[in-house]
Amino acid sequence: MPGIGPVLATTIMLGTGTISRFTEVGDFPSYCRCVDSRRESNRRKKGEVDTKDGNxxxxxxxxxxxxxAMCLCLEARRFFER
Structure with missing residues (x-):
C-alpha cells in the first residue's frame, strides 16, 4: 500500500494482534482511534466519552x-482533495 513501509507495517501488525478479537466491524477502527467517539441516543448527546480509549x-x-500516501500516491491525493 502506498504510504506503508516496513516500520509502519510492523507497528500496525503488532498493535493489531489477532484480528478475530474484534467481534464487530466498527470495533477495530474505534480501537485505532480512527473514528469519533460519540454516545448518542435519539439524536441527543448522552454524556462525555473518553477520546483516549484505544491504541x-x-x-x-x-x-x-x-x-x-498523500505524498506518494496521486490517486490518494485526488481522493483527499475531493
Whole structure:
C-alpha cells in the first residue's frame, strides 16, 4: 500500500494482534482511534466519552500512513482533495 513501509507495517501488525478479537466491524477502527467517539441516543448527546480509549500507536501509524500516501500516491491525493 502506498504510504506503508516496513516500520509502519510492523507497528500496525503488532498493535493489531489477532484480528478475530474484534467481534464487530466498527470495533477495530474505534480501537485505532480512527473514528469519533460519540454516545448518542435519539439524536441527543448522552454524556462525555473518553477520546483516549484505544491504541495510540495504531492511531499514530495510520495518520503517518495517510500522510505518506498523500505524498506518494496521486490517486490518494485526488481522493483527499475531493
Amino acid at each position: 495510540k500507536y495504531l492511531a499514530w501509524a495510520f495518520v503517518k500512513a495517510a500522510s505518506f
